[in-house]
Amino acid sequence: MQNNLAPIPELYVSYDSAQKLKLEAADLVSHDLTPRQICDLELLMNGGFNPLKGFLSEQDYNSVVEDMRLSDGSLWPMPITLDVSEQFAEGLEIGQDIALRDQEGVILATMTVTDRWEPNKANEAEKVFGADDDKHPAVNYLHNQAGKIYLGGPVTGIQQPVHYDFRARRDTPNELRSYFRKMGWRKVVAFQTRNPLHRAHQELTFRAAREAQANLLIHPVVGLTKPGDVDHFTRVRCYEAVLDKYPAATTSMSLLNLAMRMAGPREAVWHGLIRKNHGCTHFIVGRDHAGPGSNSKGEDFYGPYDAQDLFRAHQEEMGIEMVDFKHMVWVQERAQYEAMDEIKDKDDVTILNISGTELRRRLQEGLEIPEWFSFPEVVKELRRTKPPRSKQGFTVFFTGFSGSGKSTIANALMVKLMEMGGRPVTLLDGDLVRKNLSSELGFSKEHRDLNIRRIGYVASEITKNGGIAICAPIAPYATTRRAVREDIEAFGAFVEVHVATTIEECERRDRKGLYKLAREGKIKEFTGISDPYDVPENPELRLQTENIEVDNCAHQVLLKLESMGLIAAE
Numbered sequence: 361m362q363n364n365l366a367p368i369p370e371l372y373v374s375y376d377s378a379q380k381l382k383l384e385a386a387d388l389v390s391h392d393l394t395p396r397q398i399c400d401l402e403l404l405m406n407g408g409f410n411p412l413k414g415f416l417s418e419q420d421y422n423s424v425v426e427d428m429r430l431s432d433g434s435l436w437p438m439p440i441t442l443d444v445s446e447q448f449a450e451g452l453e454i455g456q457d458i459a460l461r462d463q464e465g466v467i468l469a470t471m472t473v474t475d476r477w478e479p480n481k482a483n484e485a486e487k488v489f490g491a492d493d494d495k496h497p498a499v500n501y502l503h504n505q506a507g508k509i510y511l512g513g514p515v516t517g518i519q520q521p522v523h524y525d526f527r528a529r530r531d532t533p534n535e536l537r538s539y540f541r542k543m544g545w546r547k548v549v550a551f552q553t554r555n556p557l558h559r560a561h562q563e564l565t566f567r568a569a570r571e572a573q574a575n576l577l578i579h580p581v582v583g584l585t586k587p588g589d590v591d592h593f594t595r596v597r598c599y600e601a602v603l604d605k606y607p608a609a610t611t612s613m614s615l616l617n618l619a620m621r622m623a624g625p626r627e628a629v630w631h632g633l634i635r636k637n638h639g640c641t642h643f644i645v646g647r648d649h650a651g652p653g654s655n656s657k658g659e660d661f662y663g664p665y666d667a668q669d670l671f672r673a674h675q676e677e678m679g680i681e682m683v684d685f686k687h688m689v690w691v692q693e694r695a696q697y698e699a700m701d702e703i704k705d706k707d708d709v710t711i712l713n714i715s716g717t718e719l720r721r722r723l724q725e726g727l728e729i730p731e732w733f734s735f736p737e738v739v740k741e742l743r744r745t746k747p748p749r750s751k752q753g754f755t756v757f758f759t760g761f762s763g764s765g766k767s768t769i770a771n772a773l774m775v776k777l778m779e780m781g782g783r784p785v786t787l788l789d790g791d792l793v794r795k796n797l798s799s800e801l802g803f804s805k806e807h808r809d810l811n812i813r814r815i816g817y818v819a820s821e822i823t824k825n826g827g828i829a830i831c832a833p834i835a836p837y838a839t840t841r842r843a844v845r846e847d848i849e850a851f852g853a854f855v856e857v858h859v860a861t862t863i864e865e866c867e868r869r870d871r872k873g874l875y876k877l878a879r880e881g882k883i884k885e886f887t888g889i890s891d892p893y894d895v896p897e898n899p900e901l902r903l904q905t906e907n908i909e910v911d912n913c914a915h916q917v918l919l920k921l922e923s924m925g926l927i928a929a930e
């Protein structure tokens with residue numbers, strides 16, 4: 361198979377038309393795109409999602425969800441939808457043009473709204489992601505982040521989203537096509553990745569290209585990947601180091617601003633179509649490609665070879681060939697990487713490998729990473745951004761009823777941590793936050809959520825920058841706590857501590873006299889009396905406080921932090 365490198369259609373208008381359209385679009389109703397929608401829009405506009413011409417119509421959406429095809433029959437496995445709030449959707453008329461803006465308010469495109477509907481999200485979760493289970497990142501997004509209504513319609517591109525980082529490494533499909541044309545690369549194997557590359561990856565990609573007698577494109581995703589992944593800045597610096605290890609002029613790297621869904625088999629087919637659009641002829645699909653990890657029962661969402669099977673079944677129609685990902689291992693006696701299934705003398709040699717989990721553990725604990733496993737430049741980069749856990753920032757998030765003892769324990773913990781020294785400590789106590797950060801808020805569900813999200817935001821910034829944030833709000837709603845956990849876990853550990861003092865005991869203590877007022881109906885929506893509290897199901901620690909000293913409670917938290925490697929036993 362050789363590539364056809366003719367340009368593919370883009371959705372952009374010419375420069376002059378774009379200037380004019382931009383002025384006109386300033387008067388349109390605007391939708392502020394989410395980070396995921398910006399990624400989707402970029403690939404829609406530059407042809408990465410060819411043959412899509414905009415966000416899916418209702419008919420195309422139904423057909424994609426049910427049959428992996430657009431309503432005209434073309435293969436397309438992933439619903440690319442514009443989700444918005446009910447409130448925004450209500451104000452629109454069918455046929456109306458809207459402006460699509462990035463997060464700074466820059467108009468990137470206009471869209472003619474041809475469709476507006478309320479999707480059956482549970483069905484989308486089942487059919488597209490395989491299960492209606494919030495443990496799947498895309499299902500979680502669907503239920504807990506995406507708006508209730510979808511809008512569909514053709515997009516007119518005005519300008520590309522601006523990227524200030526690694527500009528020279530970002531290529532549209534047509535830019536890559538013309539690069540391949542210029543270089544005479546008629547066969548190109550694409551390697552998709554969201555992880556740093558180590559020696560085994562370098563070996564397997566090099567072999568894959570050699571076997572297909574093709575050139576190699578390292579095509580990492582730098583849009584949105586799985587929560588908790590190494591950030592793309594670090595990864596790209598690592599990739600650049602690895603790029604030098606390939607024979608000159610055989611390999612290139614380009615960054616793909618894709619928002620992954622971690623949809624396993626469907627995602628593999630989607631990735632293949634996107635690479636086809638970028639001018640590639642081959643695509644490496646590995647074991648558990650774009651796998652989201654395990655579901656809420658602890659089982660994998662997809663079988664390990666489901667993605668390969670689905671890709672293989674469609675590769676002819678897609679016009680891009682699958683290359684098997686070889687499981688490469690280090691053979692100590694021969695001091696080289698070999699494909700596991702090609703080693704004949706397995707019993708006579710020492711086979712070495714380090715799993716992703718083991719690598720993370722070694723990085724977290726500052727342990728040695730052998731040279732046979734990775735390149736020193738890569739390890740250095742990873743260590744620079746991921747110091748051992750005992751030097752990273754983290755958040756301790758106390759939750760419990762009013763008067764449960766959260767603030768007192770949090771205070772004691774703060775003092776103990778400050779005594780230890782090493783990292784700055786900030787206490788975001790419920791009452792303090794309500795004075796400074798959330799002074800205008802009341803206790804409706806909406807306001808409580810806003811309050812907790814603000815606390816979460818500040819804590820995530822502290823965590824990101826290597827400090828310790830101690831939060832002590834009531835935080836009564838499980839979904840909000842989960843969202844905060846996700847925000848923070850992107851940067852460091854989130855330690856949820858449920859201060860499990862019973863409501864009866866809190867009411868008996870009634871230190872602020874609020875329970876009395878709540879019983880008398882003088883304070884409305886009072887947690888535990890007239891407003892719900894979702895008991896945390898799996899907190900890192902649950903503290904019983906009755907007849908237990910504050911000092912002891914704080915000490916239990918310290919022990920937990922120590923067992924998690926967050927504070928080092930010096």
Ligand code: PPS
Nearest residue numbers: 761762763790803808811833834835884885886887
């Ligand atoms: S929340 O739900 O997490 O936003 O609450 P939080 O910011 O932690 O604020 C709780 C403190 O406000 C006082 N208070 C109330 N609590 C619960 N429900 C109602 N309706 C209410 N009205 C006022 C109460 O003193 C809480 O203080 P703590 O420190 O938890 O005892």
